[in-house]
Amino acid sequence: MGAKKKVLFLGASGLIGPYLTPGLEAHYDLRLTDVKDHPDGIEVERLDITDYDQVLTGAEGMDAIMNFTVNRSDPDLSFHVNTRGAWHVMRAAAELGIKKVVHSGPQAVRRWYDHDFDVDDVPRTPGTGWYAATKLLADEICEIYARTYSIQTVCFLFNGLHDPPAGPITGRDFPVMSVVWEDLQHACRLALEVESVPANYQEFNLHSHLGHQKYSLERALDILGFEPVRNMAEFYRRPTEMS
Amino acid sequence: MAANKRVLFLGAAGLIGPHLIPGLADDYDLRLADVKSHPDGIDVDHVDVTDYEQVRDAARGMDAIMNFTVVRNDADQSFHVSTRGAWHVMRAAAELGIRKIVHSGPESVRGHYDHSFDINDPPLQPGPGYYMTTKMLSREICKAWSRAHDIQTICFLFNGLGAPPEGPVSGSDFPPFTIVWPDLHQACRLALEIESIQDNYQEFNLHSHLGQGKFSIDKARRMLGYEPLRNMADMYRRPI
Amino acid sequence: MIVTINLRSRRFGAEAHSIDIVRPEMNCAAGNDDHAKRTAFMRILLTGAASPLGRAIIDELGENHQLRLFDNDPVEADPRHEVVTGSVTDADRVWSAMRDIEAVLHTGEPPSQLPDDELARDQMLLDLATRGTHVLCKAAVEAGVKRVVYGSTLDLFEPYPDDVYISEMWKPQPAPHMVTMSRYLGELTCREFARDFHISMTALRLGRLVREDEVAGQDADLLWLDPRDAARAFACALSRDTSQSPVWSSRWALYHVCALPPNPKYLIAAATGAIGFEPQHNFAANWKAD
Numbered sequence: 004m005g006a007k008k009k010v011l012f013l014g015a016s017g018l019i020g021p022y023l024t025p026g027l028e029a030h031y032d033l034r035l036t037d038v039k040d041h042p043d044g045i046e047v048e049r050l051d052i053t054d055y056d057q058v059l060t061g062a063e064g065m066d067a068i069m070n071f072t073v074n075r076s077d078p079d080l081s082f083h084v085n086t087r088g089a090w091h092v093m094r095a096a097a098e099l100g101i102k103k104v105v106h107s108g109p110q111a112v113r114r115w116y117d118h119d120f121d122v123d124d125v126p127r128t129p130g131t132g133w134y135a136a137t138k139l140l141a142d143e144i145c146e147i148y149a150r151t152y153s154i155q156t157v158c159f160l161f162n163g164l165h166d167p168p169a170g171p172i173t174g175r176d177f178p179v180m181s182v183v184w185e186d187l188q189h190a191c192r193l194a195l196e197v198e199s200v201p202a203n204y205q206e207f208n209l210h211s212h213l214g215h216q217k218y219s220l221e222r223a224l225d226i227l228g229f230e231p232v233r234n235m236a237e238f239y240r241r242p243t244e245m246s
Numbered sequence: 247m248a249a250n251k252r253v254l255f256l257g258a259a260g261l262i263g264p265h266l267i268p269g270l271a272d273d274y275d276l277r278l279a280d281v282k283s284h285p286d287g288i289d290v291d292h293v294d295v296t297d298y299e300q301v302r303d304a305a306r307g308m309d310a311i312m313n314f315t316v317v318r319n320d321a322d323q324s325f326h327v328s329t330r331g332a333w334h335v336m337r338a339a340a341e342l343g344i345r346k347i348v349h350s351g352p353e354s355v356r357g358h359y360d361h362s363f364d365i366n367d368p369p370l371q372p373g374p375g376y377y378m379t380t381k382m383l384s385r386e387i388c389k390a391w392s393r394a395h396d397i398q399t400i401c402f403l404f405n406g407l408g409a410p411p412e413g414p415v416s417g418s419d420f421p422p423f424t425i426v427w428p429d430l431h432q433a434c435r436l437a438l439e440i441e442s443i444q445d446n447y448q449e450f451n452l453h454s455h456l457g458q459g460k461f462s463i464d465k466a467r468r469m470l471g472y473e474p475l476r477n478m479a480d481m482y483r484r485p486i
Numbered sequence: 487m488i489v490t491i492n493l494r495s496r497r498f499g500a501e502a503h504s505i506d507i508v509r510p511e512m513n514c515a516a517g518n519d520d521h522a523k524r525t526a527f528m529r530i531l532l533t534g535a536a537s538p539l540g541r542a543i544i545d546e547l548g549e550n551h552q553l554r555l556f557d558n559d560p561v562e563a564d565p566r567h568e569v570v571t572g573s574v575t576d577a578d579r580v581w582s583a584m585r586d587i588e589a590v591l592h593t594g595e596p597p598s599q600l601p602d603d604e605l606a607r608d609q610m611l612l613d614l615a616t617r618g619t620h621v622l623c624k625a626a627v628e629a630g631v632k633r634v635v636y637g638s639t640l641d642l643f644e645p646y647p648d649d650v651y652i653s654e655m656w657k658p659q660p661a662p663h664m665v666t667m668s669r670y671l672g673e674l675t676c677r678e679f680a681r682d683f684h685i686s687m688t689a690l691r692l693g694r695l696v697r698e699d700e701v702a703g704q705d706a707d708l709l710w711l712d713p714r715d716a717a718r719a720f721a722c723a724l725s726r727d728t729s730q731s732p733v734w735s736s737r738w739a740l741y742h743v744c745a746l747p748p749n750p751k752y753l754i755a756a757a758t759g760a761i762g763f764e765p766q767h768n769f770a771a772n773w774k775a776d
Contacts, residue, residue: 117735118677119369120657126362130733176653176753214650216657240649241751298605321577325617329671333612336662358681374623374678382678383616383671390662390670 007032008195011062013052013092014071016041019107019164019187023071026188031195036061037072052088055095062095067103067195073138081133089141093148093156105194106145106158108138110180110208112218113162123208123219142206149204157194157227158206159187167211168238177239180210180218186231193227200226211235250275251438254305256295256335257314259284262350262407262430266314269431274438279304280315295331302338310346310438311335316381324376332384336391336399348437349388349401351381353423353451355461356405365451366462385449392446400437400470401449402430410454411481420455420482429454429474436470443469454478525724527551528588533574533622534595535561538713539637539695543591546717547724556583558597573597574618577625584629591720592622594637594672608664615668616675623679623687631685632729635720636676638691639669640709640742640752648708653753654740673740680738686729687737688761690719693744693752698767705772708751711744712767719743722761748773 008031014020015035021042024033035041036050050061052072062068070092074084089106096104111127127142129135142158149156163181182190190209207223211231223229251274257263258278264285270276278284279293293304295315305311313335317327332349339347354370372378385401392399406424425433433452450466457479466472528551534540535555544553544563554568555561561569572579574592584590596614601607619636626634642658644666650656660670673689680687693711701710719741728736741757744750745768757763 114733114735116369118738118740121367122369124364124366125368126359126365174651174750175755176651176655179655215655217655236650239651241651242749243648298609321621322575322617325613325620329616330609330612340662371681372678373682374620374627374675376620379620379675379678380616383674386660386671386674387662387667390660390667393659394662 008066009064010034010195011065011068012036012071013050013058013061013069013088014073015045015047017071017073019071019161021045022164022184023187023191026184027191027195030192034061034065052091053083055091058088058091059095059098062092062099062101065099065101067105068092068096068101069105069107069191069195071107073108073134075134076132078133081137085134085137086140086144090144093145093152093154096154097148097152102154103195104145104149104154104156105191106142106156108142108158108160109135110160110162111135111139112160112208113180120216121219122217123222146204150202153203155197155199156204157197157200158204159190159194160206160208162208162210167233167235170238172239173242175239177212177214177236179212179215180208181212181235182209183211183231183235185233186211186229189232190223190227190229193229197227212239251309252277252307253438254279254308254311255314256280256293256301256304256312256331257316258288258290260314260316262314262404264288265407265409265427266430266434269427270434270438273435277304277308295334296326298334298337301331301334302341305335305338305342305344308342308344310348311339311344312348312350312434312438314350316351316377318377321376324380328377328380329383329387333387333391336388336395336397339397340391340395345397346438347388347392347397347399348434349385349399351385351401351403351449352377353403353405354378354382355403355451356423363459364462365460367451367465389447396446398440398443399447400440400443401447402433402437403449403451405451405453410476410478413481415482416485418482420457420479422455422458423451423453423461424455424478425452426454426474426478429472432475433466433470433472436472440470455482525550525721528724529586530554530724531556531583531587531590532593533557533591534593534597534637535563535569536598537593537595539593539595539692539716542713542717543593543720546714546721554583554587556580558599573614574622575613577621580621580625581628584625584631587626587629587631589633589724590622590626590631590635591724592619592634592636592672592676593720594619594669611664611668612671615672619672619675623676623685627679627683627685632727633686633724634676634679634688635723636672636687636689637669637716637720638673638689638740639666640691640693640744641666642670642691643752648751650751651753652742652751654742654756677738681734684729685737686727687739688723688726689738689740690716690723690743690757691740692716692719698769701769701772703772703775706747706769706775708747709744710747710769710772712765712769715745715765715767716743718766719757719761719763722757722763726761745769 010031016037035047037047074080111129115128129139167183212235214236253274254277259280278290280290317323354372358371372382410426454474455478531554533556536557536559556570570583643652645659660667693709695713745765
């Protein structure tokens, strides 16, 4: 058995990291980093993504980088963290010969496509908000570096992330384009393992609820082999036997 | 050898039909139909798609129907020919047990997506013009009937169609999203031969020029096995 | 030389059209607890006015608004309302009926007199829902109308099993029956106008219209909707004006509208939240007897 792949994880103390890294630990040798403390007191290395030298040093000796950092609505920091940060990651990967990056960001398919169905591989329409605009720029930077340096880059785009429901939920439809942690962990493992992706860069809108036929997972299945571990829509069944 | 499939071709004397039929005539037993006479004087049956009985009678005994009829800008006829006509075709197919339809219409990805790239199978944005709306409605009708009656329907969407250049073209870029006749022949043969298609209905943006990274043919490749016979972009090389 | 047939032509035929007629914005007197009645006085064009749904809308809105009642059949109404007899497929008739109108309620209800022959009937339903809706929306856009409400149907979700909650997020699966399919096609026709023009379009997917007092003792149906509640939904939708939104998906909206049974399949939370629709006739007696 080969040694575990070494993965630099950026944003380990953020909104996603603490829920994602537990599903990766058994399979990868993770270097957890962030600018702030981990909510569960787990040790993380200090790494500020806006500082290139820190990113370069953190990435040394790694097989892959996962970038789950974000600043959502600060007019300056959103550019520094999301856009410049993504550039630093790709630049470090190119400089060090790292061939796999897992990037992340917000979905950019709602709003303009809110009335459409079977939405999958569509031109993105992020709009002008800081969060969406800076992440769009980040994605473009990833794509350029991926193409130029043959870095296999997988970008996951999210709308909602959460735990699975504790039990059946009645009287409500299930959430739109929303992924449970187990599926995100699964998707990230697939992304870290996939040999290559078309055009060196692919982005996927991830979710865990099948039935609406609104957001399609067809490409994620084709390219990554991703399917929800369990269809979360099953929790939202209308009881048909009234007793 | 099995007999050729029998195919009703509606719109045989239109803008596309006369260029498409020569590529199909050897392999299919075509019944050519239109409301007007063929520009080359070829015999066509008079069939008006706005009249259901005429469509049904012409479709009797057929294995497939190809609908290449259109009225673009007339406020009433666009609805009667493009929308109602498509309904008649699907209804006749259901009534007669015909299992294959090749439908056609205009692309609905330009305009709103003109500044995007890698445009493959996004939600269509037809807008309210007569041509775009009536053809969009026709596709929804095809979808509903295909699903309910297990009819395999392939819809090709076009932006430009033309003959290949006779020789190298210099000083200009190739046209975006344009298909040459030999590729359309090929695509229609693939559509007529394919056993079944996902969800009984799929639409494809077709073209023959690869290189700009703007309009993708990935879906047609994956589902139909379509590939331009020759990348027409090769005709537009800058001499070096 | 390459000869190319360019199939692109996005605009309406040769006819000129103008969308620049500016009208004063209507103000909704917010803060009123009755959402349905809060929309200030408007001049409203109502299609299918002679249908049961149309009549219910007249009862709901007639007191506070000036109505222009449009139908193939003549409508009997209070003389302060105008009556226009004609078909929505008649562009001239529709154009003159649109004069000075501020909102259009397009019920989608067909005329009472339909051909007996099934093919001819279906042809007419198709024509009314597609060409008729197009004629109406085009005239509305050209006349500077900012609000259009269209009546569609919840029957689009008929193939889905009973153990799912149908919200607006589910993909419609219209059957090829013309009565159902035509309403879906009408929706799509409206939607394209909201995509390209600054007009606020609202589609209401209605349940099956039955009056609560006329179905006593009958088995309850998940799709039931009292026409008085349907009319309230149209009134609620009148409050919506997103015509100035730069995002087309805000100019267009769809809401599911039916009664609120004890164990609903068709969820109306979006209509309640966005336009304040709350059904008053929920067929409780029928459900209790079940």
